[in-house]
Amino acid sequence: MNSWVELLSFSTFGAALLLSVIGLWFTVVIPGIDHWSRRFFMSYFIVFLLGCLSNIIEVIFQYYNVPRAVFIFLLLLESLLLSLPLLMLTAYLLHCCGENIRTSKLLHAVLVLWAVFAALLVSTLFIDDFMYITPDDQYFRGSLYWLPLVPIIVAMLLNFIGTMRRRTQLSRKVFLAFIIAILPITVTLIVHLFIDVFPLIDVSYVLSALAMYSFILSDQIEQDRRQQQKIVRQQQEIAHERASVMVLQMRPHFIYNTLMSIYSLCRLDPQKAQQITMDFTNYLRKNFNAVATESTIPFSTELEHTRAYLAVEQAQYEDMLIVDYDTPFTNFRLPSLTLQPIV
Template identity: 30%
Template sequence: MQLFHGRKMTYFSIALLFIVAGLTVLITVGSINWNTTDDDETFTMIEGEYSVNGGEWKPTLDEVMVHEDFQKLTIRGRLTNVPKGDNVLGLTANDAWFTLKSDGKVIESNYRADDSVFKNTPGYTINYVSAEDIGDGQHIELELIDPYPLLSSKCLTEFFDMYVGTRATLYEMLFRYKSPTILFCILICFFGLFSFPIAGIVLGKINYRYLAFSVFCFFGGVFILAQSLFSYMPLWITEPVQCMAATTVTTHFCMLSALIYVKVCLEKRTNKIIGNIIIAAAALLTATALILHYTGVSDLYAGKPFMLIFVAVCAIILTFCLISEVNTKRETILTLTSMIPVMLCLMLDAFNEFFYFTSVPLFEIGMALTLLNQIVILIIDLRKQYLESIRYQQMQKELYEAKVSLMVSQIQPHFLYNSLTSIAMMCTKDPKKARNATINFADYLRGNMNSLKQKAPVPFTQELEHLKKYLMLEEMRFGDMLNIEYDITTTDFVIPQLSVQPLVENAVKHGVGMKEDGGTVTIATREEDDCYKVIITDDGVGFDTTKPVRDDGRSHVGMENVRQRLKELCDAQVIIESELGKGTVATIRIPKTENG
């Protein structure tokens, strides 16, 4: 069903443009530095020396220390920025244990002395130390322990960070540094929740490719948001382990939705089976990770890199499946080009978990490129649909004009005069027969007029009843010279209204009607494996099919209209076979695919 045409499509495109422009403005405004506090007055570090895994002590050089791989890191010295007055020292710790000492005395730590299943999982925490506890220029010692020895350590600042300010400073930093990312994620989620489903409506049908990409967009936006705000999560979720779990679960669902999107685009049966197996395995892996987490066997963060590796392998398999279908369907090529950036970045991110080689947000970049690619595809599809809607309207107009022309051709003055004259002659000879003929003639005219309102094909039984009324009038005119036979073996199909009559009319007028002793017209139907056939046969004079149509004495205006309507509405074709002196066979071949 076509819901959007012409002006409505234009309105939708303009609205989409304004929404994207508005969100772009928001992103620009959000990126402005509204916090006038200088970085050196906000962030702080310990200036002195550090030791990795109990080794030798080295000077605390930022560019070296923050990239050290460690299981235990000890830093001692003095703070470069000391909290004073009402200010506090803020400590953000992510998936690492920390202990902060001042002059040898423990003043803050995120170790928990409980017996819960999560006692060995640090999670995400935000701690505050008052200026009184720190003192001015006292000796500070920080000990960090990474409880995940199998994973590669990333930047120190991703595990732990310190800042000086009030308890509201973290919100200020959130707005200052994360506004562009937040608004970018809102944009992605917006397209996931609204634009792509609306595109499915505009395209006139449920498009599972767009629907699956909508889900992927939404979870992708949530994933990027969670990965960007993980240090701020304890502001809203006070339980450290639940902060970590909420962030990591978004990874699982994002990866799963990406695999589902690729699987939906597969067409070949073998590839679909492979896709179903991969989706089932990924879902099972996610469920297993959750069970192991909440039973305390292995938390979600410990299993996240292995989940990424598994998904990366699955992505490679599904990509090869897509490549094997490149020649099958246009959507497959578009899906392949759309998913290459995000799949490639996903695989790089997975390896980055084990072999840390960059701090660049690879998946975010891949997601942005994929989204941009998909928006371009969406615009192309909408433009194509717009052009098709114009063509559809033009086709409907032409079909309507063809039906009017066909109806007029069937009610030509000589046919009306001949029918009415025959009825008038019967009024004195056989009034009862004349009455029936008058009713039949009225029904025939009503059927022709009603055909103008009928756009879709009608059951063949309906077309056959109308045809019988026409033939009754012709039998009344030709008398014994016209013999009509029916060989109907199937009626379980549809056909455009008034599409058989022109063929029968040619058989009557130009076939049997031109023969001195008349003849027989046979109307038959047949069902074959791939099609239905309507066959009109006459044993009349026939004609030479090699001659130009304008020279054979037949009427072809109605025939051309019939051919056009049969092709447009049923993808059917008309085949004419004739031989001089032997008769003509006209066959309408209707594919079964167009008849359900």
């Protein structure tokens, strides 16, 4: 290397290349992200990877007798590859907002700006005011070097405005992901209008992409967790409704038999009729409380409910029903109406 500036540029391109490989590896290996987002980030990091490789090859070729056409081709390839994420960000923003990509005015505007950039980029081959290349394959900025950058910066600003206008359609983390992906790159490009910071463009692209990926991944994992919690709550509600239906199905027959038994005992054995009325009242009270309970209850509470039910049944069937309680372990919880329907 001829100077510390060239060494710094080469190191910066190498760091960007390594970060691109890491981002691509994360996208392929780590689960938890939807198929569309996975394809987007894979394409995103592959574009960065190719851009970094072309940058490194172009720097290396400066020290060898490479045909001028190859060197110019690499310069054009670098610029085109670094502009592609602009379109990809716009498409991904529209996808996250559920908009039709093909009919979006935002995407059409960005496409027009990108086409203008591509046309200006091609014109640099013929107009030295944009950029000129020395016989030893060193390139220098011309007086109009800033002009091709303007449509790219305007397109990035359109993406920023589009993100701000759609912030209510995005979750907080996804919104921050797009802001992180857009702002650093835009600032770097604006600085590049006045100072040559081309190596930093690669790094800012890749770092922003990694940050964006981490936010999107975190958001989707959180959404999956909320979805799982919602499913669990729905399953609990279904189980509770089934228990309620079960109680309602058995209650009319049981209530009818109990009332008929009380009616008969009022004449034959008034004292026993009073006792069965008290047991029946106790059972109904506990039954209504159990139906209204959504959380788990102590086993002892469920056992008392079952005792009240069996007391009513024993009063009806007398010696025909013998109950033996063998419950040495009662220090645990269970859903309401778990034991009594079984009995």
